Amino acid sequence: MGKVYLVGAGPGDPDLITVKGLKVIQKADVILYDRLINEELLSFAPEEVEQIYCGKLPEYHTLKQESINRFLCKFASQGKTVVRLKGGDPFIFGRGGEEAEALVKKGIPFEIVPGISAGAAAPAYAGIPLTHRDFSSSVAFVSGVSHKDDTEADWQRWARSVDTLCIYMGVKQLPYVCEQLIKHGRGRQTPVAIVHWGTTEQQQTVTGTLADIVEVSEGIKNPSMIIIGDVVKLRERLQWFEDLYLTESSTSSVI
Ligand SMILES: C[S@@+](CC[C@H](N)C(=O)[O-])C[C@H]1O[C@@H](n2cnc3c(N)ncnc32)[C@H](O)[C@@H]1O
Structure with missing residues (x-):
């Protein structure tokens, strides 16, 4: 055997x-x-x-x-x-x-x-710590696709109980995800980042808020990680990978 x-x-x-x-x-x-x-x-x-x-x-x-x-x-x-x-x-x-x-x-x-999951690595390469003593003491890895017909109760739970959300396979559902999180109590100005092909030379990061990320990330496809929460703001100071290895056109920030 x-x-x-x-x-x-x-x-x-x-x-x-x-x-x-x-x-x-x-x-x-x-x-x-x-x-x-x-x-x-x-x-x-x-x-x-x-x-x-x-x-x-x-x-x-x-x-x-x-x-x-x-x-x-x-x-x-x-x-x-x-x-x-x-x-x-x-x-x-x-x-x-x-x-x-x-x-x-x-x-x-x-x-x-075990391997390093994209949910840990893509934010790290985009300069976004998933937890930080000032901004986030909890993080959830969530799938953007579900086998259930009705996922509203799940989004309600995640909106209220977790500081940082890290969403896999979520690009297609982004409008629904943003709508649900706002509906269940997350502020419209909550920062959001989308990291496409994280850790590779095609890495591209777009940032916005729950209110405008759908618009500003138009054209971004899978594979992408969506990170939602105040920790995204830290990218302004902690961005390192794109500065070191990538050209300017591969990064765009709107907050
Ligand atoms: C089927 S899941 C596999 C996840 C994988 N087992 C892991 O631990 O990273 C595929 C999803 O992971 C995310 N993903 C995988 N590699 C990625 C990368 N390099 N950058 C951004 N997201 C990635 C995307 O959301 C993609 O749709």
């Missing part, structure tokens, strides 16, 4: 993978990788490695989740070292839980190698 490693590749900058993640890539027989991983990481694998692209576009799944689960079990049953390389962290909006459950069901040995 082989083994499956569910590995977080980090948010995009290939240097942000963990040492353990890199070590398991170096001994992989098979790598099944997602769309958002930095493909530079595949160059660390042995030459004879089998690579399988499982890339999921938001509305199009190249490989269905059930097929991915089947592949993981099949290769491990053949005695192979299987690396399932996923963007960010496998257990944060990464379906790592579903894959681990499938492995448990079939009695396949596995390990989880």
Whole structure:
């Protein structure tokens, strides 16, 4: 029997993978990788490695989740070292839980190698601390997409109970998210940042408020992290990555 490693590749900058993640890539027989991983990481694998692209576009799944689960079990049953390389962290909006459950069901040995999630990394590269003693003592990682039909109660809860909201997969729902947060008590002037392709050389950050972010971020697509809360104001002073590595056109701030 082989083994499956569910590995977080980090948010995009290939240097942000963990040492353990890199070590398991170096001994992989098979790598099944997602769309958002930095493909530079595949160059660390042995030459004879089998690579399988499982890339999921938001509305199009190249490989269905059930097929991915089947592949993981099949290769491990053949005695192979299987690396399932996923963007960010496998257990944060990464379906790592579903894959681990499938492995448990079939009695396949596995390990989880955590990664740096985009929700932590993109704000850090945009100069936005998620917590700060003066501005925020709580943060929630929230998905912009939900399986439920009615999510208003969730947004009401998040609007009232958390200082900083970090929203994954939320670009399409941004107008609804802003409307809900304002409706349930967040000020219209609450600062918002959207970090597109965070930690990569395409990083682009747009800032605004709940009242105007939809307008000022027009054209920004996925993958993007939406950060909402007073900590966003700190970017004015703490912005570092864009200043050091990127050209002026890749950053725009409106607050
Ligand atoms: C399916 S979730 C995967 C999250 C991943 N497991 C993680 O921990 O970062 C995909 C969403 O993560 C966010 N995301 C992933 N990489 C990103 C990046 N480099 N910059 C900004 N957002 C990113 C986007 O919201 C994207 O739609």
